[in-house]
Amino acid sequence: MIAPEVEQDLAQLARAGRLPDLRERLRRIHPADVAEAVIDLPSREEALVFRALPRDKAAQVFAYLPSPHQEALIQSLSAEEVREVVSGMAPDDRARMLDEMPAEVTKRLLETLSPEDLEQSRVLLGYPENTAGRYMTPNYASIRPDMTAGQALEHIRRTGRGKETLNVVYMVDDQGRLVEDVRLGSLVLAEPSTPVREIPDPVLVAIPVHADRAEVLSTFQKYGRVALPVVDDDARMLGIITMDDVLDVAEQTATDEIQRLGGVETLDAPYAQVSFVSMVKKRAGWLSALFLGEMLTATAMGYYEREIERAVVLALFVPLIISSGGNSGSQATSLIIRALALKELRLRDWWKVMGREVAAGLTLGVVLGVIGLARIILWQHLHWKDYGPHYLLVAFTVLAALVGVVTFGTLAGSMLPFLLRRLGFDPATSSAPFVATLVDVTGLVIYFTMGSLILRGTLL
């Protein structure tokens, strides 16, 4: 974490033009922290601080910056400076940046690239978005399968500089096929004369180049590796994905999941960068779908119009009752979705879960029902509100309805994720909004049915 004082220092040194002091100061700060400080600076000082960085550190800091800041910097640096920074970036970071920039900036950047870098970026950007091909870098360390451990180490010493990582090196045969991977640590531990093929390492795990984001993430999570090789359909080695990129992927996946639970189509870009029109479109779609579903509540209410006319007091508790159903439903949904995602629960557990959730729903319903009952009786006795001569019956209607609605909400909320998964959908995509609509409509039916039963002959 960079302290605010340090940030102020950097800004002051930059403004005062004290470049040697600024350089000395920056030398001792990690590139990720420099990036954090740069983001917080006014844009004029941003470029000043950035220019004071040594060449290779500048490229590292640049890779850490969010894309609006990258864009601003590109605009304010000279063509030569841009070329230096961009050529110093890792190929995967560079491809990602080119992809995120507006077209005219990308064009300018492409002009600064060397022919090899240009070709590399073209290849990486040729893979579909959110697939392994987009996350990989071709910058890995390789050895031949017929080397000994000593030869391999010597080969790495000569060729390993500037690779994305040396933690794992890859045995690639003459046809470019991936044979095995071996950890550098295992190479160091082995007798120098041991053939590398005999160095025991876990079973080879490789990611197909067209694997999607979820598969990349789950492969890393499952095998706990710091880097994984990416291969094409013929097992030819194309590149590697490293763990630090995967943490970013995990973050993006969590964002998508949270946005979908909130009923928004995935934005695919930072909030501040999405255009107003495209953001409103993504939100309007879901909101309208939910609205169409919720229109059923108007139909249900219409069906009970006569009951409401006779006992207006019933209408007063409609929002309270349906929101309780919705809240209990979304609790259950979020618990079950997550448990399914983490494989704590399997599809075949639905029966066990159902029993448990019905019991939980009944308990929670009774708790809320008793609070509701107490509230009505209390308000009546304190003369804060007059619910009429049959207020006790009304209170019991609310109690009974809450037990029913909360139980139903809990049941629906816990079972819908199982159902969606069974039908082959991602439970996270639509469970929460579906549950809300389903529970609102059913909640009204339960409430008014309870009302008819309990209030028949008195209010109704």
Add this chain to the structure above:
Amino acid sequence: MIAPEVEQDLAQLARAGRLPDLRERLRRIHPADVAEAVIDLPSREEALVFRALPRDKAAQVFAYLPSPHQEALIQSLSAEEVREVVSGMAPDDRARMLDEMPAEVTKRLLETLSPEDLEQSRVLLGYPENTAGRYMTPNYASIRPDMTAGQALEHIRRTGRGKETLNVVYMVDDQGRLVEDVRLGSLVLAEPSTPVREIPDPVLVAIPVHADRAEVLSTFQKYGRVALPVVDDDARMLGIITMDDVLDVAEQTATDEIQRLGGVETLDAPYAQVSFVSMVKKRAGWLSALFLGEMLTATAMGYYEREIERAVVLALFVPLIISSGGNSGSQATSLIIRALALKELRLRDWWKVMGREVAAGLTLGVVLGVIGLARIILWQHLHWKDYGPHYLLVAFTVLAALVGVVTFGTLAGSMLPFLLRRLGFDPATSSAPFVATLVDVTGLVIYFTMGSLILRGTLL
């Protein structure tokens, strides 16, 4: 991913008692995949397959199993077998397992540990839950700061076997203080005669032993390291945390965030393992708090009782209108919470966001309002429902209310996370439920106010 055929094969080989074939089959499967297969097997075959594993692989597979399966296996293995498995586990995995087992199992396990392993587990379990001390392993590779690269490599070759990772090694001085860390790759690349202190590596980053989970995670995310050292207040080296443990931490953090957005107190354990009573307690707390908040809707509705009595038709659209406010609010909240968490937005951006969200809310409100208006007019003309002679005015009331409610919902949903953050709270903790309650109550007031204005002199 392990294919279902392979799982069936394993089960059949186990049932048929064909141990040599089973062993040969298992040899070629990654421990994580063996664990996945074991979980799916009936419990009798589970133990059979497990016994067929070579000793060190058995410990690895065991570490991958969820704790109910670990517990079942411990019950069915002999004391000697348990001792072998447990002593083969990494110290951090072992400590975590001891922590998760029921007391009587933990007791049995502790009896099987060697005095050193026992002491190690005691130390790790002495740190508070969810802090760096709990995630670290003392099993790291260290070198002395006065070594050369060649000496360091030789030292690692002699002492490095069985360490959690060799990707990063740590220079520790005579007082046990952490001086620097250096990547094994940099050691290999360096001239053998180079003093290790001169090998250029990024700035040292260390995690304080009492750092909480969020800090551990954000440090890894920020610096993209595969392992980070853990130090006490005197910079003494205590252990390391590796990236694979951090991915688990990231998963747990996402679970907590999703559960809190769903309005549940964090469960802290897999769904199937939490006792019924403690689960209901955690859910009842939030649900009751929300219920108390939502009781304000009954108060608000009570305030408009006379309007409802005169124009029952107004009551019919209450659920539709307040749910639209809630939905638009939770969209905005989930977008902003995430953007704040990822630092795409800063506190000072609230003003910009407000302008944007008001515009978005107005647009979305008009979209929903027009759908609502069309629905009422259509139903009336198709004679599906009779909303009375003033149905057009009712339809315009609904339109106006939807514009107001959706705009307010969007505004409240987007500003509350800023407010909570400003006050020092975690925006994820309570934004969504707060917004729902706030928007429900305000939505009712907006709706009935619009009704009074538009229907005065006709229905009201």
